[in-house]
Amino acid sequence: MTGVTTAYGWMVDGTDALLAQVDRLDDAAFAGPSLLPGWSRSHLLAHVHFNAEALTRLAEWARTGIENPMYADAEQRAEEIAHGATLPPDRLRELVHASARRLRAGLDRLGPQQWRAEVRTARGRTVPATEIAWLRTREVWVHTVDLDVGFSFRDVPADVRARLAGEAATAYAGGEAGPQLVAWLTGRAATPPRLDAWL
Structure with missing residues (x-):
């Protein structure tokens, strides 16, 4: 399970980097633009939060064997982000921290067999649960850059x-x-x- 250990470590470090930048943002900065066209930093952080929730569902699927998709459909994902972007900065900070903790706890509950269980990504790919840590790794590192707060790919x-x-x-x-x-x-x-x- 070396690949899991490596990706898990990347995920933890990337999450720490993301949360450090989030905690440095003043409230007014949440309304400012991210590097993603049409998205404020609040949109971006709402996405990061709900992505953690979605990946936690995949971890639960792997643990229990009961299908638990990331999202019901594309509309659910879009509505969650749109709603999350309207939340006060303090609440959004709290959610981003809490969902990151839940995801890590969900992954920590997986045993060797459960890490090999197959789950399905939001794009319809069937992957082993070992991919969950990498899916989150991508999100946290890339979106830390997307916050546009001076953190670049040189820092990854x-x-x-x-x-x-x-x-x-x-x-x-x-x-x-x-x-x-x-x-x-x-x-x-x-x-x-x-x-x-x-x-």
């Missing part, structure tokens, strides 16, 4: 950056921008393609 550990870059490149390579992306990554093009936000 190199091994996490490498895995993020590999996943993003794989996701884009099959699309319209794929050929130019590969050309740029291999030094055959001077400029990278314009890409929509990944994750």
